[in-house]
Amino acid sequence: MRTGGHENPASQNPADRPSRARPTGSGRRVPLNTRQRAYLTVFYQLDQEEERRQRRRWHQRLHRDPAEQWRWIPYATDHPAADPTPAQQLLDRQGIKDPGTGSTLAALVRRRMIDLRHITVESTVGSTTQTQVRLTPQGRAEARGNQPQEADLDRLPGWLHQALHTIAEPENEPVPRTTIGRTSARRLGPRGLGYIEDASTWAYRLGESGRAYLERTDPTTDQR
Numbered sequence: 001m002r003t004g005g006h007e008n009p010a011s012q013n014p015a016d017r018p019s020r021a022r023p024t025g026s027g028r029r030v031p032l033n034t035r036q037r038a039y040l041t042v043f044y045q046l047d048q049e050e051e052r053r054q055r056r057r058w059h060q061r062l063h064r065d066p067a068e069q070w071r072w073i074p075y076a077t078d079h080p081a082a083d084p085t086p087a088q089q090l091l092d093r094q095g096i097k098d099p100g101t102g103s104t105l106a107a108l109v110r111r112r113m114i115d116l117r118h119i120t121v122e123s124t125v126g127s128t129t130q131t132q133v134r135l136t137p138q139g140r141a142e143a144r145g146n147q148p149q150e151a152d153l154d155r156l157p158g159w160l161h162q163a164l165h166t167i168a169e170p171e172n173e174p175v176p177r178t179t180i181g182r183t184s185a186r187r188l189g190p191r192g193l194g195y196i197e198d199a200s201t202w203a204y205r206l207g208e209s210g211r212a213y214l215e216r217t218d219p220t221t222d223q224r
Helices: 034-059 086-093 101-110 137-145 158-168 182-188 208-217
Strands: 073-077 114-123 126-135 196-198 203-206
Touching: 034 073, 034 086, 034 101, 034 126, 034 137, 073 086, 086 182, 101 114, 101 126, 126 137, 158 182, 158 203, 158 208, 203 208
Parallel strands: none
Antiparallel strands: 073 126, 114 126, 196 203
16 A cells, blocks of 8 residues: 555554564675665654754753654555655655655665564544654664765755745745645644744744744844
Protein backbone atom coordinates (compact mmCIF):
# COMPACT_ATOMS: atom_id res chain seq x y z
CA MET A 1 0.00 0.00 0.00
CA ARG A 2 1.28 3.51 -0.82
CA THR A 3 1.07 6.68 1.18
CA GLY A 4 1.96 10.09 -0.24
CA GLY A 5 3.51 8.65 -3.40
CA HIS A 6 5.88 6.30 -1.59
CA GLU A 7 5.80 2.57 -1.18
CA ASN A 8 4.77 1.87 2.42
CA PRO A 9 7.28 -0.52 4.01
CA ALA A 10 5.01 -1.45 6.94
CA SER A 11 4.54 -5.17 7.36
CA GLN A 12 1.19 -6.91 7.60
CA ASN A 13 1.97 -8.03 11.17
CA PRO A 14 3.96 -5.12 12.59
CA ALA A 15 5.81 -5.35 15.89
CA ASP A 16 6.47 -2.44 18.16
CA ARG A 17 10.06 -3.54 18.75
CA PRO A 18 12.45 -1.67 16.46
CA SER A 19 14.54 -3.49 13.88
CA ARG A 20 18.18 -2.97 14.71
CA ALA A 21 21.03 -3.57 12.35
CA ARG A 22 23.57 -6.32 12.89
CA PRO A 23 27.11 -6.31 11.56
CA THR A 24 27.43 -8.05 8.20
CA GLY A 25 30.80 -9.50 9.10
CA SER A 26 32.56 -8.21 6.00
CA GLY A 27 34.24 -5.37 7.90
CA ARG A 28 34.43 -3.34 4.68
CA ARG A 29 32.48 -0.11 4.56
CA VAL A 30 30.66 0.51 1.28
CA PRO A 31 29.63 4.13 0.64
CA LEU A 32 25.93 4.93 0.64
CA ASN A 33 24.35 5.35 -2.75
CA THR A 34 22.65 8.58 -3.81
CA ARG A 35 19.18 7.47 -2.77
CA GLN A 36 20.33 6.24 0.64
CA ARG A 37 22.15 9.53 1.27
CA ALA A 38 19.01 11.48 0.34
CA TYR A 39 16.90 9.53 2.84
CA LEU A 40 19.52 9.85 5.56
CA THR A 41 19.83 13.61 4.98
CA VAL A 42 16.05 14.08 5.27
CA PHE A 43 15.94 12.05 8.49
CA TYR A 44 18.83 14.07 9.90
CA GLN A 45 17.15 17.35 9.00
CA LEU A 46 13.94 16.34 10.79
CA ASP A 47 15.87 14.95 13.77
CA GLN A 48 17.81 18.19 14.22
CA GLU A 49 14.72 20.32 13.73
CA GLU A 50 12.93 18.45 16.53
CA GLU A 51 16.02 18.63 18.74
CA ARG A 52 16.06 22.42 18.38
CA ARG A 53 12.34 22.56 19.20
CA GLN A 54 12.83 20.50 22.35
CA ARG A 55 15.76 22.72 23.35
CA ARG A 56 13.63 25.85 22.95
CA ARG A 57 10.94 24.29 25.13
CA TRP A 58 13.56 23.68 27.81
CA HIS A 59 14.67 27.32 27.70
CA GLN A 60 11.02 28.38 27.94
CA ARG A 61 10.56 26.06 30.95
CA LEU A 62 7.93 24.08 29.08
CA HIS A 63 7.36 20.33 29.17
CA ARG A 64 9.78 18.36 27.00
CA ASP A 65 9.12 14.91 25.61
CA PRO A 66 11.65 12.17 26.42
CA ALA A 67 14.25 11.68 23.68
CA GLU A 68 13.12 8.05 23.45
CA GLN A 69 9.86 9.41 22.06
CA TRP A 70 10.79 12.38 19.90
CA ARG A 71 13.83 10.79 18.24
CA TRP A 72 11.42 8.51 16.35
CA ILE A 73 10.52 10.12 13.01
CA PRO A 74 7.20 9.21 11.32
CA TYR A 75 7.91 7.93 7.82
CA ALA A 76 4.71 6.41 6.38
CA THR A 77 1.16 5.90 7.63
CA ASP A 78 -0.47 2.73 6.32
CA HIS A 79 -3.77 4.11 5.03
CA PRO A 80 -4.68 5.37 1.54
CA ALA A 81 -6.39 8.47 2.99
CA ALA A 82 -3.55 9.42 5.33
CA ASP A 83 -1.61 12.62 4.71
CA PRO A 84 2.03 12.19 3.68
CA THR A 85 4.46 12.67 6.56
CA PRO A 86 7.00 15.52 6.61
CA ALA A 87 9.70 13.00 5.63
CA GLN A 88 7.72 11.92 2.57
CA GLN A 89 7.02 15.51 1.61
CA LEU A 90 10.70 16.45 1.78
CA LEU A 91 11.61 13.46 -0.36
CA ASP A 92 8.85 14.34 -2.82
CA ARG A 93 10.38 17.79 -3.20
CA GLN A 94 13.58 16.09 -4.33
CA GLY A 95 11.66 14.05 -6.89
CA ILE A 96 12.04 10.78 -4.96
CA LYS A 97 8.59 9.28 -5.51
CA ASP A 98 9.29 5.98 -7.22
CA PRO A 99 9.05 2.53 -5.55
CA GLY A 100 12.00 1.27 -3.57
CA THR A 101 11.35 2.75 -0.16
CA GLY A 102 11.28 -0.63 1.59
CA SER A 103 14.63 -1.70 0.21
CA THR A 104 16.20 1.69 0.95
CA LEU A 105 15.12 1.61 4.59
CA ALA A 106 16.22 -2.01 4.91
CA ALA A 107 19.64 -1.09 3.51
CA LEU A 108 19.99 1.76 6.02
CA VAL A 109 19.09 -0.64 8.84
CA ARG A 110 21.70 -3.16 7.64
CA ARG A 111 24.27 -0.38 7.47
CA ARG A 112 23.43 0.56 11.07
CA MET A 113 22.34 4.05 10.03
CA ILE A 114 18.77 3.82 11.36
CA ASP A 115 16.49 1.78 13.58
CA LEU A 116 13.05 0.95 12.18
CA ARG A 117 9.74 0.15 13.83
CA HIS A 118 6.06 -0.24 12.91
CA ILE A 119 3.59 0.91 15.57
CA THR A 120 -0.14 1.47 15.88
CA VAL A 121 -1.10 5.16 16.02
CA GLU A 122 -4.32 7.13 16.20
CA SER A 123 -4.80 9.40 13.21
CA THR A 124 -7.53 11.30 11.39
CA VAL A 125 -8.44 8.02 9.70
CA GLY A 126 -8.56 6.02 12.96
CA SER A 127 -6.14 3.42 14.30
CA THR A 128 -3.55 2.49 11.72
CA THR A 129 0.03 1.32 11.38
CA GLN A 130 2.83 3.84 11.04
CA THR A 131 6.42 3.18 10.00
CA GLN A 132 8.91 5.21 12.02
CA VAL A 133 12.68 5.57 11.83
CA ARG A 134 15.32 6.71 14.30
CA LEU A 135 18.87 7.71 13.48
CA THR A 136 21.58 5.70 15.19
CA PRO A 137 24.69 7.53 16.46
CA GLN A 138 26.50 6.16 13.40
CA GLY A 139 23.74 7.38 11.08
CA ARG A 140 23.73 10.82 12.66
CA ALA A 141 27.51 11.09 12.26
CA GLU A 142 27.28 9.94 8.64
CA ALA A 143 24.56 12.49 7.84
CA ARG A 144 26.45 15.27 9.60
CA GLY A 145 29.54 14.44 7.58
CA ASN A 146 27.53 14.72 4.36
CA GLN A 147 26.52 18.32 5.15
CA PRO A 148 28.37 21.04 3.21
CA GLN A 149 31.02 22.54 5.47
CA GLU A 150 29.65 26.03 5.03
CA ALA A 151 26.07 25.00 5.72
CA ASP A 152 24.22 26.62 8.61
CA LEU A 153 22.50 23.63 10.19
CA ASP A 154 20.07 25.96 11.97
CA ARG A 155 18.93 27.44 8.66
CA LEU A 156 15.57 26.32 7.32
CA PRO A 157 15.27 24.62 3.92
CA GLY A 158 14.89 27.20 1.16
CA TRP A 159 11.17 26.62 0.59
CA LEU A 160 10.41 26.95 4.32
CA HIS A 161 12.65 30.01 4.67
CA GLN A 162 10.72 31.63 1.81
CA ALA A 163 7.38 30.84 3.48
CA LEU A 164 8.61 32.57 6.65
CA HIS A 165 9.69 35.59 4.60
CA THR A 166 6.20 35.69 3.08
CA ILE A 167 4.67 36.01 6.55
CA ALA A 168 7.26 38.62 7.60
CA GLU A 169 7.05 40.91 4.55
CA PRO A 170 3.95 42.98 5.51
CA GLU A 171 5.70 44.26 8.70
CA ASN A 172 3.44 43.30 11.60
CA GLU A 173 0.36 42.96 9.39
CA PRO A 174 -1.61 39.68 9.49
CA VAL A 175 -1.19 37.46 6.44
CA PRO A 176 -4.05 35.25 5.16
CA ARG A 177 -3.57 31.58 6.01
CA THR A 178 -3.97 30.66 2.35
CA THR A 179 -0.77 32.55 1.52
CA ILE A 180 1.42 29.61 2.55
CA GLY A 181 0.84 25.87 2.28
CA ARG A 182 -0.38 23.64 5.08
CA THR A 183 2.97 21.88 5.38
CA SER A 184 4.79 25.19 5.84
CA ALA A 185 2.18 26.34 8.35
CA ARG A 186 2.53 23.16 10.42
CA ARG A 187 6.33 23.32 10.45
CA LEU A 188 6.47 27.05 11.26
CA GLY A 189 3.48 27.22 13.61
CA PRO A 190 3.06 26.91 17.39
CA ARG A 191 3.16 23.10 17.34
CA GLY A 192 6.27 23.12 15.18
CA LEU A 193 9.11 25.64 15.32
CA GLY A 194 6.98 28.42 16.79
CA TYR A 195 8.18 30.96 14.20
CA ILE A 196 4.67 32.13 13.26
CA GLU A 197 1.57 32.72 15.38
CA ASP A 198 -2.18 32.76 14.85
CA ALA A 199 -3.25 36.38 14.34
CA SER A 200 -6.87 35.28 13.96
CA THR A 201 -8.84 32.31 12.68
CA TRP A 202 -7.94 33.34 9.13
CA ALA A 203 -4.44 34.83 9.38
CA TYR A 204 -0.87 34.34 10.63
CA ARG A 205 1.71 36.81 11.88
CA LEU A 206 5.44 36.60 12.51
CA GLY A 207 6.35 35.48 16.04
CA GLU A 208 9.30 36.72 18.09
CA SER A 209 11.20 33.47 17.49
CA GLY A 210 10.64 33.83 13.76
CA ARG A 211 11.79 37.45 13.86
CA ALA A 212 14.96 36.46 15.73
CA TYR A 213 15.63 33.69 13.22
CA LEU A 214 15.33 36.06 10.25
CA GLU A 215 17.55 38.67 11.89
CA ARG A 216 20.19 36.02 12.55
CA THR A 217 20.12 34.34 9.14
CA ASP A 218 19.38 37.41 7.01
CA PRO A 219 20.75 40.43 8.90
CA THR A 220 20.37 42.73 5.88
CA THR A 221 16.59 42.34 6.02
CA ASP A 222 14.75 44.92 8.10
CA GLN A 223 12.38 43.01 10.37
CA ARG A 224 10.97 45.89 12.44
